[in-house]
Amino acid sequence: MNASDGERFDEFMASRWPGLVRLAFGLTGDRWLAEDLAQTALASAYAAWWRVRRADDPDAYVRRILINASKSRFRRNRVSERASGPGDLADAAVEDPAAEVGERSALLAALAELPPRQRAVVVLRYWEDMSDAQVGALLGCSAGTVRSQAARALAKLRASAKLSESEPGDPAPPRQPGGAR
Amino acid sequence: MSEFDERTLRQQLHEELGSVEISPAPVIAVTRRGRAARARRRALVGGVAVAAAAAVLAANFATARGPARGTVTTNPASTNAPHGVFASGTADGKPWQLAVRNIDADPGTPWCVPAVMLNGRDGDVLFKAQNPAPSYAPPTFGNPAFLTTIPGFPGVSAVFTQLPPRATKLTATFLNGTWLAVRPVWVSACGQRFHLAGFLFADSRRAVTQLISGTSNEQFFASSGPGGGSPAGLWTNFDGSRADLRAGTSGLIGQGTTNGAYWTIMEGLGLAGQCYIVRARAKGTAGRDQQCLPVALPPSVAALGPVPFPDGIGGLSGYAGLVSPRAAKVIVTLSAAPALTVTPVNVAGRAYVAFAVPPGCQVTRMRLFDSAGRLLASTTKVPPQ
Numbered sequence: 001m002n003a004s005d006g007e008r009f010d011e012f013m014a015s016r017w018p019g020l021v022r023l024a025f026g027l028t029g030d031r032w033l034a035e036d037l038a039q040t041a042l043a044s045a046y047a048a049w050w051r052v053r054r055a056d057d058p059d060a061y062v063r064r065i066l067i068n069a070s071k072s073r074f075r076r077n078r079v080s081e082r083a084s085g086p087g088d089l090a091d092a093a094v095e096d097p098a099a100e101v102g103e104r105s106a107l108l109a110a111l112a113e114l115p116p117r118q119r120a121v122v123v124l125r126y127w128e129d130m131s132d133a134q135v136g137a138l139l140g141c142s143a144g145t146v147r148s149q150a151a152r153a154l155a156k157l158r159a160s161a162k163l164s165e166s167e168p169g170d171p172a173p174p175r176q177p178g179g180a181r
Numbered sequence: 182m183s184e185f186d187e188r189t190l191r192q193q194l195h196e197e198l199g200s201v202e203i204s205p206a207p208v209i210a211v212t213r214r215g216r217a218a219r220a221r222r223r224a225l226v227g228g229v230a231v232a233a234a235a236a237v238l239a240a241n242f243a244t245a246r247g248p249a250r251g252t253v254t255t256n257p258a259s260t261n262a263p264h265g266v267f268a269s270g271t272a273d274g275k276p277w278q279l280a281v282r283n284i285d286a287d288p289g290t291p292w293c294v295p296a297v298m299l300n301g302r303d304g305d306v307l308f309k310a311q312n313p314a315p316s317y318a319p320p321t322f323g324n325p326a327f328l329t330t331i332p333g334f335p336g337v338s339a340v341f342t343q344l345p346p347r348a349t350k351l352t353a354t355f356l357n358g359t360w361l362a363v364r365p366v367w368v369s370a371c372g373q374r375f376h377l378a379g380f381l382f383a384d385s386r387r388a389v390t391q392l393i394s395g396t397s398n399e400q401f402f403a404s405s406g407p408g409g410g411s412p413a414g415l416w417t418n419f420d421g422s423r424a425d426l427r428a429g430t431s432g433l434i435g436q437g438t439t440n441g442a443y444w445t446i447m448e449g450l451g452l453a454g455q456c457y458i459v460r461a462r463a464k465g466t467a468g469r470d471q472q473c474l475p476v477a478l479p480p481s482v483a484a485l486g487p488v489p490f491p492d493g494i495g496g497l498s499g500y501a502g503l504v505s506p507r508a509a510k511v512i513v514t515l516s517a518a519p520a521l522t523v524t525p526v527n528v529a530g531r532a533y534v535a536f537a538v539p540p541g542c543q544v545t546r547m548r549l550f551d552s553a554g555r556l557l558a559s560t561t562k563v564p565p566q
Binding site: 017044046154157 | 186187190191193194195197198199201203205206207208210211212214215216217218219417453
């Protein structure tokens with residue numbers, strides 16, 4: 001990568017970073033993981049920059065990397081969850097850390113209950129304002145599947161106990177000022 | 182919730198995600214990861230082209246010229262885990278060890294934080310496996326940690342994971358079709374027992390595609406490796422222990438007002454390494470920045486580094502890091518401003534200091550004193566901003 005390519009990448013990264021972190025945060029509900037996923041996507045874009053900058057839609061290219069990285073994480077986690085038997089290890093009750101750090105709203109908590117694909121559909125459709133065809137292209141499914149997944153996700157969100165505890169339109173809980181806790 | 186329709190969802194999602202505070206783009210970290218990924222890709226492409234020739238050359242010359250780059254051996258596991266070592270071997274002829282160490286304060290204090298360290302550095306905090314898994318996360322077992330950029334071991338990666346008590350082996354399969362099996366070892370640390378297995382592997386095997394732990398009759402599937410490289414010394418974790426980490430090993434280590442800017446520095450010891458989070462505000466503007474570094478043992482004197490302050494807020498720079506647990510006071514001499522007196526803050530047994538430096542100033546000396554006021558150490562070796 002020569003100097004001008006490097007500058008172009010720096011500009012690209014600076015302008016896309018906030019959007020990618022927010023998208024990843026919507027997909028994961030976890031700030032640190034979101035930043036890591038955004039970094040992963042942009043690092044991959046850097047490694048294949050000659051291809052990214054020639055792509056018809058570089059943003060879609062990077063978003064796809066991010067979504068694939070997020071899906072891989074879910075796939076890994078799902079396998080792990082299924083594989084571990086209840087008798088394997090000592091019991092220990094752990095509170096949801098979201099309540100503790102105050103970084104996740106009722107909406108994000110409800111989103112976390114959705115299967116990964118439905119969650120991705122919700123975030124891409126309602127946060128990124130993508131069409132069903134665009135969402136389908138990113139997720140590797142048809143527009144019809146996107147619509148049905150969106151309908152199921154909405155139904156689950158309506159029924160979610162997490163959302164029933166807060167009124168629609170409630171603002172997110174305040175974040176920790178200054179970090180002292 | 183009948184009123185929860187598409188419009189409401191869109192509105193709430195925009196409020197929620199739109200209000201997320203975004204840290205500055207980590208250009209250096211991303212380009213470093215990108216370069217590492219590109220180098221690996223090129224190495225793979227080159228490797229395919231010359232594979233046949235290389236195989237012949239390796240067969241002819243490997244023994245005569247010593248181990249080839251990326252040659253890794255793994256010793257049979259020692260079940261009594263001497264000094265917490267649960268895996269060892271050589272990489273490019275250099276010995277490696279994965280061991281559980283207490284990364285906390287002096288032995289004898291009530292504090293103890295176990296971490297897996299590679300050759301005594303680059304720690305990864307270890308937490309007792311949780312089962313049943315919390316609803317938000319998978320159990321610790323089956324969520325291995327990967328170190329893909331190892332200082333001093335180019336072309337080599339590391340993996341370790343906790344295994345269920347019944348498991349008797351961990352088998353890894355690699356993208357190039359090879360495989361490796363190692364035995365898990367019980368290690369006691371900080372009053373807990375961990376069932377661990379790990380190994381190093383040459384990047385020529387490409388990536389771990391699957392880890393399987395189990396017995397001769399049963400198999401417990403675990404996960405595959407990360408897609409990209411990670412910053413040097415920082416493990417990539419697929420672990421569900423964040424609640425413990427945040428509750429137990431995070432804390433405010435410095436705050437103050439410098440040049441009209443109010444600032445705080447938090448530390449967080451966890452799955453992302455040893456992180457320092459800087460928040461600052463002045464004249465109606467506010468910002469946040471953070472830096473994560475490899476996890477290290479407490480230093481005998483001090484191990485401080487520059488931490489990034491948000492741009493445009495007072496023009497400040499800062500330092501944060503660990504000092505000897507015996508230090509009760511640190512005096513920082515600045516080139517063009519009065520000296521700072523900093524009291525180390527103990528967070529879960531690790532002694533931290535953090536301070537801000539006004540614009541145009543450099544740290545010229547640091548002196549550490551014990552609780553009786555005796556000088557413990559003095560150093561001028563403070564890395565520049």
